[in-house]
Amino acid sequence: MNDEVIITCAVTGSGDTVGVHPAIPVTPEEIANAAIEAARAGAAIAHIHVRDVETGRGNRDRALFREAVERVRDSNTDVVINLTTGMGGDYIPSEADPAVAAPGADYARPEERVLHVEELRPEICSLDCGSMNFGPALMLNTEDHLRVMAEHIKNCGVKPEIEAFDLSHIHQAVKMSREGAIPGKLYVQFVMGVKNAMPVDKETFDFYVQTVKRLAPDAEWCGAGIGPGQIMLNEWAIAAGGHTRTGLEDNLRIDRNTMAPSNAALVKRAADLCEKYERPVATWQQAREILELRPA
Numbered sequence: 001m002n003d004e005v006i007i008t009c010a011v012t013g014s015g016d017t018v019g020v021h022p023a024i025p026v027t028p029e030e031i032a033n034a035a036i037e038a039a040r041a042g043a044a045i046a047h048i049h050v051r052d053v054e055t056g057r058g059n060r061d062r063a064l065f066r067e068a069v070e071r072v073r074d075s076n077t078d079v080v081i082n083l084t085t086g087m088g089g090d091y092i093p094s095e096a097d098p099a100v101a102a103p104g105a106d107y108a109r110p111e112e113r114v115l116h117v118e119e120l121r122p123e124i125c126s127l128d129c130g131s132m133n134f135g136p137a138l139m140l141n142t143e144d145h146l147r148v149m150a151e152h153i154k155n156c157g158v159k160p161e162i163e164a165f166d167l168s169h170i171h172q173a174v175k176m177s178r179e180g181a182i183p184g185k186l187y188v189q190f191v192m193g194v195k196n197a198m199p200v201d202k203e204t205f206d207f208y209v210q211t212v213k214r215l216a217p218d219a220e221w222c223g224a225g226i227g228p229g230q231i232m233l234n235e236w237a238i239a240a241g242g243h244t245r246t247g248l249e250d251n252l253r254i255d256r257n258t259m260a261p262s263n264a265a266l267v268k269r270a271a272d273l274c275e276k277y278e279r280p281v282a283t284w285q286q287a288r289e290i291l292e293l294r295p296a
């Protein structure tokens with residue numbers, strides 16, 4: 001068990017939260033500033049999506065990623081940058097012909113989904129290791145697509161953060177790790193509380209932890225929860241020896257009735273839990289060592 005807890009802050013995501021919460025970062029500058037503030041509050045890793053500046057909707061324009069990443073790198077924080085590769089994996093069947101995607105779907109070739117990672121070379125990028133219902137849509141990642149993405153990620157020396165929204169995603173990642181498609185020790189993030197996917201459930205969480213420890217004993221793992229599940233996953237993960245994720249991508253509220261003032265406030269809440277369990281918050285450099293990230 002690690003002593004240090006790596007706190008990741010997922011600062012904006014791609015959900016329909018703009019206008020629902022007053023402080024969702026939209027422009028690359030706002031996204032970078034949120035990452036920097038989160039880093040100063042104790043986050044070792046900033047997980048970054050970008051949004052269309054006009055509409056606020058999730059986007060995967062490389063120029064937007066470039067500006068956000070450059071602004072974080074030009075700051076005087078040395079936070080670990082983690083870019084999403086989730087965009088381009090959302091399928092919505094149209095009513096008339098389910099074989100044709102409905103408007104609003106964002107389904108792309110796997111090579112396209114990692115172009116920003118190849119260009120910007122963050123230390124970490126996400127890799128969604130399977131398929132499932134995601135709200136009203138499908139998160140659709142065939143094994144072939146996963147393998148193409150993993151190959152590109154491996155070739156540019158970026159560490160994939162395995163997004164495990166389901167038990168099968170853990171098994172998929174372990175298989176690819178044993179085959180060498182995912183090099184180094186696995187870094188698995190359990191995500192619970194996505195609508196129509198795995199709910200926030202303590203026994204399932206415990207089984208995830210046992211499964212990772214059994215199949216990949218040297219793996220590092222992280223717990224993330226959606227909405228009111230965020231604070232629960234923070235506490236379960238910290239208590240059980242893992243790392244944890246917070247931020248406005250996953251949850252907008254600091255308590256049942258109050259919007260979280262900022263990403264940094266959510267990081268502070270997670271850091272307070274670390275104190276409760278007498279585990280130090282990992283620095284940026286400790287996170288690099290624990291996760292065996294490539295030298296920058």
Ligand code: MG
Pocket residue numbers: 010013047049084086126249
């Ligand atoms: Mg994300």
